[in-house]
Amino acid sequence: MQQKDVLPMKAKPVDEPTPVASAPLQPITGAEAVIRSLIAEGVETIFGYPGGAIMPIYDALYDFQDQVHHILVRHEQGATHAAQGYARTSGKVGVVFATSGPGATNLVTGLADAHMDSTPMVCITGQVAAALLGTDAFQETDVIGITMPITKWNIQVTRPEDIPGAIAKAFYIARNGRPGPVLVDITKNAQVAKCDFQYQKCEYIRSYRPVPALQEDQVEAAAALINSAKKPYILCGHGVLIANAEKELIALAEKAQIPIASTLLGLSAVPVDHPLYVGYLGMHGNYAPNIKTNECDVLIAVGMRFDDRITGDVSTYASQAKVLHIEIDAAEINKIIKADVAVHADAKAALQALLPKIQPQQHDEWLQGFKEADRMEEEKVTRHELYPTEGGLKMAEVIRLISEKTGGHAVLVTDVGQHQMIASRYYRFQDPNTNITSGGMGTMGFALPAAMGAKVGTPEKEVVAIIGDGCFQMTLQELGTIYQSEIGVKIVILNNNFLGMVRQWQQLFFDKRYSSTEMINPDFVQIAKGFYVPGRKVTDRAEISAAVDEMLQHKGAYLLEVVVEKEDNVFPMVPAGAPIANIRLE
């Protein structure tokens, strides 16, 4: 019998919870308890949209406008993505308000996205009065049932005295361990009725152990594996950024001279210019980091989950290598790729413990191999993408210009599709948490609202949203939010008048049968003008550099539409489900 089966794994006694926030002397409404609870959690910004069942909470918010900034979005989905962008740049929990029924169901895409991409978020939904639950009342929906599989936790509250406890738990669960979205559904009667208010932050749930205790034997085994490696290879995932372990990862890599590749969501953890950084993994990632997965002898996966867009055919993935998996979520270990050694821990704690046990090494020949493979990609793909001299504008040259002109220091928020892959390939990220994208879900329409949240979360940073023409039309109404709340995001639409990625697949795998992918588009600059956001449309290579300058120099929001080559493809490409070795450069 396996030892892990008998060991109590989850319990971790902690100190008594600390009381927070001064309690008002008189009983207050549940609605006011919501706002006071949020303030006690340090919430400064809420993205939301009012409606019948959440009106008491909005009414209570009216008295706290000096302490909490509410941003009125144009659609609840926009609120969720804005909260995601806010959370991923600021490191705080994103907070969303929505009403019952359609307000609540409009949160579903954002909740699922945040769940897949481990983003801390607390959504508070209004609900019909408890007496009406289950009666098909106006704007009643079973949001608890609907969001059960796409939240880290959810709860319905029907009494005002339960509100502070539920919100305290919601924040504790959302931000600890592997972060995720939490939904608190509050019935209208609970918002209106009064209760004595007392707030205690949650610091312990007896059935939940968010951060596993680091196990010394696992660290020893991991160190031995790394020290024995001739061709070690680090895959850096989102968990590195979440754990704030970028420095530790780089220190370990430098000590043993190990190349680092990044997953889509791991991008920006390691500066692109770092000599050990070898590129971006996955279906449209760089050539060298993909093929070297099948040549390394020790694969060190840190805070990542072996998504199928990274592994391709699992049976041929890194089958020659010993796999070391450092991961905080036990359910990810051995889920897709069997780990020879697993360190079940927070990435920072694990890397800190590992570093002194790692022997300095040199792997010159191994590192040189990456450079040689890079040269192939450079010749076949990159050169033509970044520095074209003829034909229509290329997405890659636009990204290169933005990268150069921002020094790689902007927060880059990308939508989903070809432009996302191109931006991820060619933007030269310098600072952690500057790559905001929808990874696991691949949610079209993510970028515009997420960029708003990113800008609100880090107002001192330049925030540039890279959006396809298809994606933009899914959430463009958020231009209204950008105007009303004066959010200075730069919006770049890479317009190829196609749903480019689907078209690429149709070209390569469906015999060029372009079924419902061509788009007859509106005038995006005129649309922006309608929302009082200035903009410019560029079609010529000669104009693009000046246009990017104009956008970046403009104070406040700006929309730049770039008409790019209509039928360009993103290469390299690993066909879905194929072995990585089948990567195509053209």
Added chain:
Amino acid sequence: MQKEYTVTVYTEDRIGITNRITVIFTRRGINITSLTTAETEIPGVYKFIITVMSEREKLEKVVGQIEKLIEIHRAFVHEEDEVVYQELALYKISTKSLHNGNIEKLIRDNNARILTITADYFVIEKTGHQQELIAMLKKLEPYGLIEYSKSGRVAIVKWSRRFHDHLKELAAKEADNFKAIS
């Protein structure tokens, strides 16, 4: 290879917890063949005993996902020889068949017992493993079986001592049984 497994899940007492657990089986396309749940010896801690036909590896992953749920203490996969288990069946038979002399021998031989007798029907109870209960069903069919009802599995894990000691320690701590009932 597909085999019958017993999965045990220790949970907090929360509305909707059954839903949270079963949806994870649903996602992986695993059919639950029986499910029993009740409070354990530790107040506020519930034990789910779930039987499924599945592959061990697949089930380990399901259990990993179940353990991720906030209100779950632990979840385990057990092979047949790791658990001592029983199931219970009730058989409702037409009283007319009492006149048949074989029924007494059948009840004696199978360690069954009669729970109630009315003018129309009587009810036999038998505990055992599923095969035994079904064998009994087959034997009773000729006597005019009116209704048959079988429970899910009740199981004791052979190696559970340390885990249950751990659960007892939990009893001293505040439960997470957030029961929002108006």
